[in-house]
Amino acid sequence: MSSALLIEDLVKRFAAGKPAVDGVNFDVPAGEIVVLLGPSGCGKTTTLRCVAGLEHPTGGRISIGGRVVSEPERNLLVSPRERDIGMVFQSYAVWPHMTVKQNVAYPLKHRRSSNGSGNVDTKVRETLELVGLGDYAERPVTSLSGGQMQRVALARSLVYRPQLLLLDEPLSNLDAKLRIRLRDELRRILKQTGMTGLYVTHDQAEAVVLGDRIGVMREGKLLQMAPPGEIYNRPADSFVANFTGASNVLLGKVLERKGERATIDLGQVGRIEAWTPQPLAAGDRARVALRAENIRLGERGPANSFTGRVVERRYQGMQTVYDVEFGGQKLEVLELGTAARHQDGEVALTLPPDTCWAYRDEGQSAID
Numbered sequence: 001m002s003s004a005l006l007i008e009d010l011v012k013r014f015a016a017g018k019p020a021v022d023g024v025n026f027d028v029p030a031g032e033i034v035v036l037l038g039p040s041g042c043g044k045t046t047t048l049r050c051v052a053g054l055e056h057p058t059g060g061r062i063s064i065g066g067r068v069v070s071e072p073e074r075n076l077l078v079s080p081r082e083r084d085i086g087m088v089f090q091s092y093a094v095w096p097h098m099t100v101k102q103n104v105a106y107p108l109k110h111r112r113s114s115n116g117s118g119n120v121d122t123k124v125r126e127t128l129e130l131v132g133l134g135d136y137a138e139r140p141v142t143s144l145s146g147g148q149m150q151r152v153a154l155a156r157s158l159v160y161r162p163q164l165l166l167l168d169e170p171l172s173n174l175d176a177k178l179r180i181r182l183r184d185e186l187r188r189i190l191k192q193t194g195m196t197g198l199y200v201t202h203d204q205a206e207a208v209v210l211g212d213r214i215g216v217m218r219e220g221k222l223l224q225m226a227p228p229g230e231i232y233n234r235p236a237d238s239f240v241a242n243f244t245g246a247s248n249v250l251l252g253k254v255l256e257r258k259g260e261r262a263t264i265d266l267g268q269v270g271r272i273e274a275w276t277p278q279p280l281a282a283g284d285r286a287r288v289a290l291r292a293e294n295i296r297l298g299e300r301g302p303a304n305s306f307t308g309r310v311v312e313r314r315y316q317g318m319q320t321v322y323d324v325e326f327g328g329q330k331l332e333v334l335e336l337g338t339a340a341r342h343q344d345g346e347v348a349l350t351l352p353p354d355t356c357w358a359y360r361d362e363g364q365s366a367i368d
Ligand SMILES: Nc1ncnc2c1ncn2[C@@H]1O[C@H](COP(=O)(O)OP(=O)(O)OP(=O)(O)O)[C@@H](O)[C@H]1O
Pocket: 014, 015, 020, 038, 039, 040, 041, 042, 043, 044, 045, 046, 047, 202
């Protein structure tokens, strides 16, 4: 079976210098939602716009539903109108002079090819129900809230059942609470319709909720594409680890590596066992990434068990964050609950080996 979307060696260069998209490869099987996640300027929107046909790629090949829609080497470029895609953007692209229903019916009446049969009214009604706007059909679209307008935009892209739905930070103009609600609902809607989606965001929480797979991008390159659990527990790269929240870094030197296991010398405190996705060699400088919530305070485990010193506590509502000094380096440790379980001063500390991820230290500065 062919992928709904296949991207091979995609390159987009706007001007001399680094390409905005730099040799990106991935596919989206039918019915799957792939999220591109990365910091501002990493090339997410440019990738999406290349798929949409709004940007002309410099190199590589894009296929939608098994049909090549862009291949600059062969001078091949299919126009956006002929790609059978739907698009939802950050800004609510709705027709202000129309009602909700007219907005959603518009593409059915004006698109050259609308899939399937059935009458316009039925399709519009079903789609409005799907996005939770069943009661708003006759309202002028300008009388709606931001979240409701974004549902109209979504309904308008879903109503003609495109092969592929492209979404570029569709929730980022909404307030925090609404963003979370619509995020959860969006997943339900996309899954219910069996839609294939490519979704772009810089918000990790959104990526995790929505993505069957997440692709982490940096400076035009796709660093890792994997299911959320794998991105979170087996980051292939120190940037992926850091960007998805492994904010602790311990610096050391590789003593030994066997397959995916590495032993790292941390200096005065001793050595730690870690997992590594990289072919580290003895003597390499290493950085070990750790999530604050994976560190066990007040516990002596079978491996990677040390003593640290609590130097500060911060209550953050549902959780407590401890700053722990550990062999001249600093660790942030997070525990659920606001009870102060640990006092300032000496504390037992366990860093479970599976949650310590070692990467080659290329002297990069911390990334926030
Ligand atoms: N039309 C353009 N002309 C020149 N450079 C561009 C153009 N569009 C994007 N770029 C550059 O390409 C790079 C990638 O931009 P892009 O918009 O794809 O980033 P992004 O990952 O979507 O970021 P954000 O999270 O801020 O939306 C940036 O360095 C940007 O300045």
